[in-house]
Amino acid sequence: MDWYIPLGFLSVRKDDIIPPELEIFLNAIPVIDSLFSRRCVWVNGPVIVGAGPSGLAVGACLREQGVPFVVLEKADCIASLWQKRTYDRLKLHLPKKFCQLPKLAFPEDFPEYPSKKQFIDYLESYAKHFEINPQFNECVESAKYDEACRLWRVKTVSTNGSTRTEVEYICQWLVVATGENAECVKPEIEGLEEFEGEVVHACEYKSGKQFSGKRVLVVGCGNSGMELALDLCNHNAKPSMVVRSSVHVLPREIFGKSTFELAVTMMKWIPLWLVDKILLILSWLILGSTEKYGLKRPSIGPLELKNREGKTPVLDIGALQKIRSGEIKVVPGIKRFSGGMVDLVNGEKLEIDSVVLATGYRSNVPYWLQETEFFAKNGFPKTTITNRWKGNAGLYAVGFTRKGLSGASFDATRIAQDIGNVWKEDLKQKKQKVPCHRRCISQF
């Protein structure tokens, strides 16, 4: 039922003093709401949507600023991408110093590339340390800025067995932390629906164990496709990997130093195009030509491509060796699936048992955020905006600059500072005012 109290005309703001006659009406809201099982909750501080690394990082930085907040998370745990939608053998592929969140470093005994379990343990202790207690199982279904009362109205749905509860949160600031990987991309390919074998997306893949002895078509050759093909090999499956266009494969390390770190260091001194040239020369010296194995390189360099299109270069952790040895077969684009076969664009036909779609992810922001000035149609902040962490009217985005966890940490620090400044200014003014009336609606 889409029914709600039209708060708009009331113009209720965080620090407004509510006249007694209005308070009578407002106090009736929970009663009316309970009839329709919708609660209305005033949040003193920002609402953060998503309890992944980005949402937690903002929470931690806000804690330091003394700003209260509410985190809404649709899953039943923090970092659901890492806990529920990644494979067992996953490790961070950038060195740990680029992946830790603000204000709390990784434990000293962590290896250079922490495992998924170590990363999750760190995030759990991070949430505990900063006393971040998200509202779990609450999916944000819509968020809209109410011009009349100059507040955000965030509607969530939570289901507990057969009980469905709707809540509306009202707040001054909205922090979008739902991530670049919120939805799996499952392309429509002719015949795939009728394919007889198992079809899973990378986000459902846990281990190659269940594919042992099987011929598996891995669709996509990003970091997921490469690492899953390697995992399949390690479990005695027979993977073929679809490379429909091009890919930059870089060694994870160059002369024992992280390639990523080397790139970051070089970028401080020389232009991006030159860093790209150097990376490609060094990669060629270490890996040799990748083109002869069917891995054509894009015409633009790896970092420029990441910046322009968000396409992450592959940081090789062993798949290339398996490609060289023929254990991973590289195949071109798919024409169609038919029965237990796949027809490729070069006319070749392959018999396969299973398909793993390593075809990437997308943002889910367009499905729930009713806003078009800051966010583009693809669910990322518009690239024309200078500070891609700050929109209008108290809207913020964290973790959408395609710079991985270090980008999220950067955004989180800026966002908390920005909100903290307004918060402190408000507090100062409040101290000069008469005390507030009791809040009209449930308050966090």
Ligand SMILES: Cc1cc2nc3c(=O)[nH]c(=O)nc-3n(C[C@H](O)[C@H](O)[C@H](O)COP(=O)(O)OP(=O)(O)OC[C@H]3O[C@@H](n4cnc5c(N)ncnc54)[C@H](O)[C@@H]3O)c2cc1C
């Ligand atoms: C397999 C994989 C490996 C990666 N490895 C690295 C790496 O090594 N280094 C690196 O820097 N980056 C890496 N990344 C990039 C990745 O983006 C970050 O690691 C990180 O998870 C991003 O954090 P986030 O909080 O922005 O998004 P997420 O981790 O996706 O968290 C978003 C949260 O929002 C919740 N949510 C979504 N929609 C709603 C809604 N409507 N209502 C309520 N809650 C919602 C989700 O359930 C989720 O818990 C990797 C990505 C993938 C897919």
Ligand SMILES: NC(=O)C1=CN([C@@H]2O[C@H](COP(=O)(O)OP(=O)(O)OC[C@H]3O[C@@H](n4cnc5c(N)ncnc54)[C@H](OP(=O)(O)O)[C@@H]3O)[C@@H](O)[C@H]2O)C=CC1
């Ligand atoms: N160890 C780690 O830390 C890991 C990190 N990651 C990160 O997660 C993010 C997502 O990576 P990933 O899941 O690989 O997604 P990507 O978006 O990087 O790659 C998707 C791949 O799927 C291909 N593809 C998409 N649609 C089709 C289609 N219809 N037919 C054939 N091929 C198709 C794309 O080809 P095309 O280029 O032609 O569009 C591309 O090769 C990245 O940022 C990555 O770095 C992922 C795994 C491990």
Ligand SMILES: O=C(O)C(=O)Cc1c[nH]c2ccccc12
């Ligand atoms: O792992 C990812 O998806 C990242 O986004 C991390 C990242 C940010 N910039 C990069 C450049 C090269 C390789 C990985 C990354």
